[in-house]
Amino acid sequence: MKRSLLLLLILALLLLAGAMAPMFKSDPGHVLINFGSWTIETSVLVMAAAFVILWFAVQLIAWFWRMPVxxxxxxxxxxxxxxxxxxxxxxxxxxxxxxxxxxxxxxxxxxxxxxxxxxxxxxxxxxxxxxxxxxxxxxxxxGGGKKRFLVELTRARMLLANGNRAAALPLLQDLHKRRRKHPQVLELLSRCYRELGDWDGLVALLPILRKTGVLDDDQVREVREEAAVHKLKKAENADDLRAAWKQLPRAMRYQATIVDAFAASASKLQRSDLAEPVIIASLKHEWNPALVLRYGDIGAEDSSKRLKQCEKWLKQHPEDAGLHLALGRLCAGESLWGKAREHMVKSLELEPSSVGYDAFGQLLERQGELEPAMACFRNALRMSQGQKPEPLPTVTARLAAPGRPEQT
Known part of the structure; x- marks a missing residue:
């Protein structure tokens, strides 16, 4: 920048000198300086040249002086x-x-x-x-406000990475007030809410997370579902569970993951009766094998009623492995050993699963068939580890245990 100004100044002086050259040729001017006993007499042109030379000399001396620094x-x-x-x-x-x-x-x-x-x-x-x-x-x-913002953001990020969420939360909330649409602040704040289990705070943040593009529509929907599941699981009694359920949007009450969480909480509170109409309504809206399996919870007091409902569904879904497993559990709960065995074998034929082998193993163990029961338990463990099940002893293919008449 300074070099450019200097070049412009020199160019301007040269142009000025060229413009005034004809005038100085006819009249070079006269300068007389009298100082004490000193007298200097010269022309204007020479005096101007002397000043220019002096200025360059001063600049050169200053440059040499600054050069070491x-x-x-x-x-x-x-x-x-x-x-x-x-x-x-x-x-x-x-x-x-x-x-x-x-x-x-x-x-x-x-x-x-x-x-x-x-x-x-x-x-x-x-x-x-x-x-x-x-x-x-x-x-x-x-520095100023911008640097302070970066420092506080860095501090909050480090606190959160170290698991000190309680200390990071007020910092992030303050940063969010100052920069409401800052992507990094929003991402860290939503993460902090999630890790602290503050689902209400996280849900309240979702509109701006979607508006700023931090989360897309699918991610927002997943967070809403996750928050709903956690709130249902936190219910400590039947009244809390009902209240949490009523707060959910109507469309969310039909979603399988939400209904399953509600049913699991109801079962934990020993109020499986609350889950039955909810599961039936969801299955009418959309069939889901996982919910059918939840419906076949043998711990429910109304297992005979559930058994009849599952038998009705079987007419519409004869090849559903989850439904056969649910029927097998319910039949075992009613001591209908032959039917329980038949449905469990059918479930494993349609779709082998860790849960299916475990349930069949428990049935065989109760029937006194310990060797095939242990084989079922081993298969349940293998499938939970991502391995293929091994063939079961041929005796398990029979639909009634030897010497055990079916009870009705």
Whole structure:
């Protein structure tokens, strides 16, 4: 910038001299300076040239005077840059101690630079050196509002990464008030709410998360479902469970994951009767094998009623493995051993599952068939680990246990 101004000034002087050259040729002017016993007499052109030469001489002397200082400054900047590069490379490699040392040197050599101190704070935090981390963050927090915002955002991110959610939450809430649409703040705040289990706070944040593009429509829907499931699971009594259910949007009450969570909570509270109409309404809306299996919970007091309902469904869904398994459980609960065995075998033929083998193993164990029961339990374990089941002993293919008449 200074060089450009100097060149423009020289060009302007040259143009001015060229314009005034004809006038000085006819009348060079006369300058007389009398100072004490000194008298200087010359033309205007010579005097102007002398001033220009003097100005250049002063600039040259000043340049020589500043040259050692400038050279020293450039050397410091080069050393600081090398330390910065070294620190960032060490930070990338995960060598936190070397990164912190190099970044601290870089910051001290180049002055109070926010970026350097923030990187040093990250290196210290990765070593669990929280006191040093706070020191670097305080050093970085020396600028205006924008730098302070970045420092607080970095502090909140580190607290959250270290599991200190309670300390990170007020920081993130304050940052959200100052920058309501900042993507990083919104992402960290939503994560903090989720990890703290503050589902009401998270749900209240969803509109702005969708508006700013932090979450898309599918993700927003998943978060709403997750929040609903957790609120249903937190119910401590039947009244709380009913209240949580009534607060849900009508469309959400038909979703399988929500209904399953409601049924699980009702079963835990020993109020399976609350879940029956909810499950039936959801299955009428959309058939779901997982909900059918939940409906076949043998712990329910009205198992005979559920058994009749499942037999009605069987006419419409004769090849549904989940329905056969539910019928098998319910029949076992009513001591209908032959039917229980038949439905469980059919369920495993249609779709082998860890739950199916476990239920069949329990039935065989109750019937005294310990060897095939243990084979079923082994298959249940294999399938839970992602392995294929092994063939069962042929005796298990019979629909009635030997010497055990079916009870009705």
């Amino acid at each position: 400038e050279a020293s400054r450039k050397m410091r900047e080069q050393r600081a840059f090398k330390q910065l590069e070294k620190g960032l490379l060490a930070l990338t490699e995960g060598d936190w101690r070397a990164a912190e040392k190099a970044l601290e040197k870089s910051a001290s050599q180049q002055g109070r630079t926010t970026a350097h101190y923030l990187a040093a704070a990250q290196a210290a935090d990765s070593q669990d050196a929280h006191d040093r981390r706070e020191y670097y963050l305080e050093q970085a927090d020396s």
